[in-house]
Amino acid sequence: MLSIVAAxxxxxxxxxxFLAVVFALVDLLVTKGQLEVPLSLGGQSTLSxxxxxxxxxxxxxPNVAAAEDALSPARQRRVAxxxxxxGLLPLVWRTRDSWLGTWLPDLYQNLSPLRSNFGSxxxxxxxxxxxxxxxxxxxxxxxxxxxxxxxxxxxxLRREIxxxxxxxxxxxxxxxxxxxxxxxxxxDVSTIQxxxxxxxxxxxxGLLLLVVLIAAALAINVWLALTAVLLACLIWVLAxxxxxxARARKNILEDRANNQMTALVEGIKQSRMVAGYMxxxxxxxxxxxxxxxxxxxxxxxxxxxxxxxxxxxxTLLVCGALFALLVGAVILREPPGISFPGAVLLTMLxxxxxxxxxxxxxxxxxxxxxxxxxxxxxxxxxxxxxxVQKPSAIELPRPQRQIQFADVVLRNSTGQALxxxxxxxxxxxxxxxxxxxxxxxxxxxxxLVARLYDATEGRILIDGHDIRxxxxxxxxxxxxxxxxxxxxxxxxxxxNIACGDSRFSVSEIRDAAKKAKAYDFIEVLAHGxxxxxxxxxxxxxxGEALRIGLARALLRDPAILIVxxxxxxxxxxxxxxxxxxxxxxxxxxxxxxxxxxxxxxNSDQVLVFHDGRLAARGTPQELAQSSELYRILLYSKSQxxxxxxxxxxxxx
Numbered sequence: 001m002l003s004i005v006a007a008x009x010x011x012x013x014x015x016x017x018f019l020a021v022v023f024a025l026v027d028l029l030v031t032k033g034q035l036e037v038p039l040s041l042g043g044q045s046t047l048s049x050x051x052x053x054x055x056x057x058x059x060x061x062p063n064v065a066a067a068e069d070a071l072s073p074a075r076q077r078r079v080a081x082x083x084x085x086x087g088l089l090p091l092v093w094r095t096r097d098s099w100l101g102t103w104l105p106d107l108y109q110n111l112s113p114l115r116s117n118f119g120s121x122x123x124x125x126x127x128x129x130x131x132x133x134x135x136x137x138x139x140x141x142x143x144x145x146x147x148x149x150x151x152x153x154x155x156x157l158r159r160e161i162x163x164x165x166x167x168x169x170x171x172x173x174x175x176x177x178x179x180x181x182x183x184x185x186x187x188d189v190s191t192i193q194x195x196x197x198x199x200x201x202x203x204x205x206g207l208l209l210l211v212v213l214i215a216a217a218l219a220i221n222v223w224l225a226l227t228a229v230l231l232a233c234l235i236w237v238l239a240x241x242x243x244x245x246a247r248a249r250k251n252i253l254e255d256r257a258n259n260q261m262t263a264l265v266e267g268i269k270q271s272r273m274v275a276g277y278m279x280x281x282x283x284x285x286x287x288x289x290x291x292x293x294x295x296x297x298x299x300x301x302x303x304x305x306x307x308x309x310x311x312x313x314x315t316l317l318v319c320g321a322l323f324a325l326l327v328g329a330v331i332l333r334e335p336p337g338i339s340f341p342g343a344v345l346l347t348m349l350x351x352x353x354x355x356x357x358x359x360x361x362x363x364x365x366x367x368x369x370x371x372x373x374x375x376x377x378x379x380x381x382x383x384x385x386x387x388v389q390k391p392s393a394i395e396l397p398r399p400q401r402q403i404q405f406a407d408v409v410l411r412n413s414t415g416q417a418l419x420x421x422x423x424x425x426x427x428x429x430x431x432x433x434x435x436x437x438x439x440x441x442x443x444x445x446x447x448l449v450a451r452l453y454d455a456t457e458g459r460i461l462i463d464g465h466d467i468r469x470x471x472x473x474x475x476x477x478x479x480x481x482x483x484x485x486x487x488x489x490x491x492x493x494x495x496n497i498a499c500g501d502s503r504f505s506v507s508e509i510r511d512a513a514k515k516a517k518a519y520d521f522i523e524v525l526a527h528g529x530x531x532x533x534x535x536x537x538x539x540x541x542x543g544e545a546l547r548i549g550l551a552r553a554l555l556r557d558p559a560i561l562i563v564x565x566x567x568x569x570x571x572x573x574x575x576x577x578x579x580x581x582x583x584x585x586x587x588x589x590x591x592x593x594x595x596x597x598x599x600x601x602n603s604d605q606v607l608v609f610h611d612g613r614l615a616a617r618g619t620p621q622e623l624a625q626s627s628e629l630y631r632i633l634l635y636s637k638s639q640x641x642x643x644x645x646x647x648x649x650x651x652x
Contacts, residue, residue: 001200004149007142008205012212014135019216021131024091025124031090033117035059035083051096058092058105059083087113087120143201150197154189157377161185164381184380188373195363195370202363206356213356387454389472394465396474399428399559401463403449403589409457410444418444420612422458426605428559431585433594435633436609442593443483445609446562449591450479462560480558482549484542484566490534493522497551504555516551517580518544521573542566543573547580554584561585564593578602597638606630 037055039047047055062081083089092108113119165181403426410419419441426432434442447453448460451467460467467475488496497512498504509529513519521544525531533540533548540548546566553561561584569577578598584590594600601620608616608623608630616627623630 001149004142004145004200005204007138007145008208011135011138011142011205012209014131014138015209016212016216018128018131018135021124021128024088025121025128027091028088028117028120028124033083033085033087033089033120035086035090035093036080037083037093038080054096054105055081055093058109059086059089085117087115087117089115139205142205146200147197149200150193153196154193157189157192158185160381161189161377164383164385181380184376188376191370191373192377195366195373198363198366202356210356387451387472390469392469393471394469396462396465396470396478398478399462399589402427403560404461405445405458406461407458408445408448408455408460410448410453411456418612419448419455422614424607424614424617426589426591428463428589429587430604431590431592431602432605432607433592433600433603434607434609435594435600435630435637437611437629437633438609441609441612442607443564446481446564446591446593449560450481450562451475477556478559479562480553480556480560481562481564482546482553483564484546488534488540488545488548490532492527492530493525493533493548494529496533496548497555499552508555509551512551512555513547515554515583516547517576517583518547518551521547521576541570541573543569543577546577547573550580550584558588560589560591562591562593565595565599567595569596574598595637597634600634600637608633 037047062083088108092104095104108114111123113123161181161184405422405424408419408422409417411417422445434445436442444453448455449467451472454468462470462475494506494509497509506529510519513522513529522529522531543566546563546569550563563581563584574596581590581592581599582602592599592603594603600606603620606616606618606620606623607614608627610629615629616623618626624634
């Protein structure tokens with residue numbers, strides 16, 4: 001935050017310096033470096049001794065020694081020194097008694113280019129370019145710091161949401177069916193990020209710039225600056241009134257027009273009945289009247305949206321003319337209350353002040369939407385976790401015996417049983433296929449093993465330990481999931497496998513890819529392991545993406561591996577996928593949510609689910625003889641009909 005404020009202050013200072021240079025440039029172009037100084041009147045000097053010394057120091061000898069001017073019938077003579085093409089001398093002379101006079105004469109005396117018109121022109125243009133570039137750099141840094149700070153907040157929120165997903169699950173918020181976790185993670189956090197970035201970009205710089213600009217305008221001419229501020233306040237009040245009035249009138253007219261449209265729709269709905277009774281001519285006149293009424297209201301709605309705008313434009317015109325009149329009167333007054341360059345600078349200052357005001361109003365308009373987004377985010381983060389670790393939780397050693405489901409029931413928020421009385425045992429080290437007549441039952445059962453959810457009833461035991469009695473870290477250290485959705489993120493292949501974990505070396509990542517049968521196709525990618533993949537990178541085939549996920553899991557050497565096969569695997573990669581699954585099953589328990597017949601047939605055991613219940617279990621050979629549901633599901637998942645015919649020969 002400190003860096004944002006520092007960059008904003010630097011921008012404001014540099015921008016004001018830039019405006020000062022522009023003012024000096026305008027003054028040079030108006031005066032052309034010519035200064036006429038009255039020296040005597042009727043034999044009496046008009047300059048103080050200090051002014052005479054300063055003038056001699058600054059300008060030296062005039063181009064014209066004297067100028068005579070008749071002032072009275074007595075023909076008294078005024079003698080004036082005239083200095084031509086002396087650069088910024090007129091500006092220095094006029095400001096000698098101001099706060100600028102403490103350093104501007106020294107600057108003029110020490111910088112020789114300032115003492116000539118052309119030299120001043122070059123120097124001022126150069127200074128303007130440098131100051132403008134530095135101001136732009138400060139503005140860029142302030143915006144960059146603000147965006148980085150907002151991104152940091154968004155990153156922390158997304159990390160907290162990601163961690164919360166594992167505790168409460170990825171289901172929709174209770175009572176907020178229109179807000180899923182994905183929407184919260186992406187849209188709502190992005191809204192917060194954008195609002196904070198705008199807030200930190202605009203508030204420090206806008207408020208500081210507004211205060212400094214108004215202060216500078218007051219320093220030039222108090223009355224003109226106050227007049228401009230009062231006129232701006234008047235315009236703002238009228239603009240708000242006109243906008244509110246227009247919106248209110250438009251809403252009323254829109255309601256009337258909608259009611260009229262309802263009458264028209266009802267007429268259309270009744271057309272079939274009318275036609276059935278041969279009364280087609282009867283509704284013609286009412287329909288035409290309703291249509292004409294709707295057209296009138298629609299036009300009035302458009303016009304109603306413009307209520308107050310003519311008054312606003314007239315106010316702008318009158319206020320602008322009034323301010324121009326006042327400025328002109330001050331310039332034309334003798335002696336002038338403000339110079340023409342000063343009037344130009346004052347106008348620039350006041351017009352520039354409108355920019356931060358507009359941006360402050362824009363940020364204010366973003367706040368309601370950001371508040372809704374923040375409410376959705378914090379509602380989710382404050383949800384009661386679905387999975388809670390007991391204070392007395394114990395560490396799970398690497399499983400050695402079995403995974404057991406004992407009368408497991410899982411219900412949703414409405415009480416519906418998604419899983420109903422599941423009881424089975426899976427020996428450690430076996431390859432088990434989970435298939436079902438519905439899509440969600442095998443995945444829900446697998447998620448219970450990883451304890452992404454807790455069973456409503458019953459128990460799940462690993463080597464006799466209820467998974468609710470285990471630490472979440474130790475359980476998930478031994479259980480890994482490879483799902484078909486969200487396998488890859490936008491990063492290199494190596495980063496996708498390591499998932500940002502610096503513990504793993506390049507050689508370990510490559511070894512994991514070899515075990516998952518992914519090394520060969522990775523090497524032929526455009527940049528090998530450095531190739532960007534994921535949503536915004538190079539796309540991969542489903543079979544290739546699956547093997548990247550397997551490499552990610554095998555790198556961590558889990559004891560239990562849960563793999564969800566993609567719905568479709570292209571024939572070109574099917575063989576490699578089969579080899580990868582076989583390699584992944586070595587030395588660990590493989591729970592395969594199978595979508596291919598070959599994967600089912602290569603399993604040691606098959607669990608068949610129907611309506612959330614365990615319908616059948618056994619080896620593929622046993623089920624081919626005993627379970628019609630198994631045969632139907634196997635047939636539906638087979639892309640090789642010869643395999644199906646071979647299977648049919650086994651149980652006929």
